[in-house]
Amino acid sequence: MNADISVCIATYKRLDRLDALLGDLLAQHCLPREIVVVDNDAQGSARAVLARHQSAQSACPLIYDIQPEKNISLTRNRTVALASGTWLAFIDDDERAPPDWLASLLASAQAHHADGVLGPVLPVLPDDAPAWIRRGSFYDWARMHTGTPVPANQLRFGNLMLKADLLGRIDPVFDPRLGLTGGEDGDLLMRLVKDGARMVWNDEATVTEPVEASRLQLRWILRRALRGGQDFARHFLAGRLQPPSLRNRAVFFARALLQLLAAGLLSLLTLPAGRHHSAYWLGRACANFGKLSVLWGWHYTEYA
Known part of the structure; x- marks a missing residue:
């Protein structure tokens, strides 16, 4: 059976x-x-x-x-x-x-x-x-x-x-x-x-x-990271992760901005250690940019 x-x-x-x-x-x-x-x-x-x-x-x-x-x-x-x-x-x-x-x-x-x-x-x-x-x-x-x-x-x-x-x-x-x-x-x-x-x-x-x-391209990796950041921010704003109070929203997007800046800097600093290290931090930067981008209503339509 x-x-x-x-x-x-x-x-x-x-x-x-x-x-x-x-x-x-x-x-x-x-x-x-x-x-x-x-x-x-x-x-x-x-x-x-x-x-x-x-x-x-x-x-x-x-x-x-x-x-x-x-x-x-x-x-x-x-x-x-x-x-x-x-x-x-x-x-x-x-x-x-x-x-x-x-x-x-x-x-x-x-x-x-x-x-x-x-x-x-x-x-x-x-x-x-x-x-x-x-x-x-x-x-x-x-x-x-x-x-x-x-x-x-x-x-x-x-x-x-x-x-x-x-x-x-x-x-x-x-x-x-x-x-x-x-x-x-x-x-x-x-x-x-x-x-x-x-x-x-x-x-x-x-x-x-x-x-x-x-998918074996930096462009695809960065776009997928950006979309993941957008997904995560939308889940947060919908209350899936924690109550989306005004204070929690402010902390969430302030942290995303700081992480975007830090990851962008690290992508430059780690480039001499190997392209894969730099690409990792570029991906983190794109993910946090994706979080911030929902503030002005942009959605990356990956499946369009």
């Missing part, structure tokens, strides 16, 4: 990556109840990929739908609406899952009485990645001991399982206003934690993600 888990995938024109991921999911030791794929390409380019994996003898149904408006929130909301499992596992369409991925998430949720479980996403750099990129660890996320409650500033999607009934009480689940800027995943998880949901870490439930050549 399959586990009562629906795997939810929002996809957009990553046909080869999606094809490999579906192969991984259909080879899980703990097969899911179903795999739900919602295509954000209005032309339905992913339909043929699913057709190659679906057969009458398949032990795991594949559910496919199209969400034509370019908006990651609406696309993820559609996956949730189509899913019928008690648990919903979310994985990005360019990631790879080892055979024990789902079993590990489920075991951790049961062992730690969790409402949600997050796991590591390990970046895989191409062989020709520049040396400064390899030294910089720009694509790594913080890791914790298994069972550790996940701090609010580390909540994100990409490798996650949630109780479905948590989302059944929310409408909309993912905020469509964040569908082009990103940050919809952290926004949802922070709302759930604020309402009492228990999110824990599972350091063994790893997935991998290839780093595309287009």
